[in-house]
Amino acid sequence: MAITKEQEKARPTGTLGVERWVQFSYFGIAITLAWFLIKSSTAVWTILADTVDAVPEPNSTYIAVAAGLVSLIAAVIAYRSAKVHTFVTEVCVELSKVTWPTRKETWRQTIVVLIVSVIAAVILGVFDTIWSTITDLIYNV
Numbered sequence: 001m002a003i004t005k006e007q008e009k010a011r012p013t014g015t016l017g018v019e020r021w022v023q024f025s026y027f028g029i030a031i032t033l034a035w036f037l038i039k040s041s042t043a044v045w046t047i048l049a050d051t052v053d054a055v056p057e058p059n060s061t062y063i064a065v066a067a068g069l070v071s072l073i074a075a076v077i078a079y080r081s082a083k084v085h086t087f088v089t090e091v092c093v094e095l096s097k098v099t100w101p102t103r104k105e106t107w108r109q110t111i112v113v114l115i116v117s118v119i120a121a122v123i124l125g126v127f128d129t130i131w132s133t134i135t136d137l138i139y140n141v
Helices: 005-010 018-051 060-080 082-096 103-139
Strands: none
Touching: 018 060, 018 082, 060 082
16 A cells, blocks of 8 residues: 655654554444444344244354454455555545644633523523514414
8 A cells, every 4th residue: 555745744753654543543443343233233133032032142252253353354354445545544644734722722712612602592592582472472372
């Protein structure tokens, strides 16, 4: 999987650079897929066990091992796919270019959001009260 010149320029210093984040993303997707497969397989198997007498209760160990193997195989296939790998690498390169806000900037922006939310709630509350009063007068309640 060749890295372009642009990706090489965006590569931070370190042992693996962007490739480290690409591998972490595949690992995270594999873990998420395994969790989803465990939960969905257990739910389906439990429903079958409750409705069909011949189906035994689900064995969580077998389900977890099978889900882990399926998710590992899916991650390896996705990693070896040129299209998928290129896409994930490009996403990681773009994310490495992002300038994240500082703690102070985040705190200030949070305060602004809270103040604007309170102002919007007050305005909507006033409009709701006025509209309720007008409709009560129209319907003579």
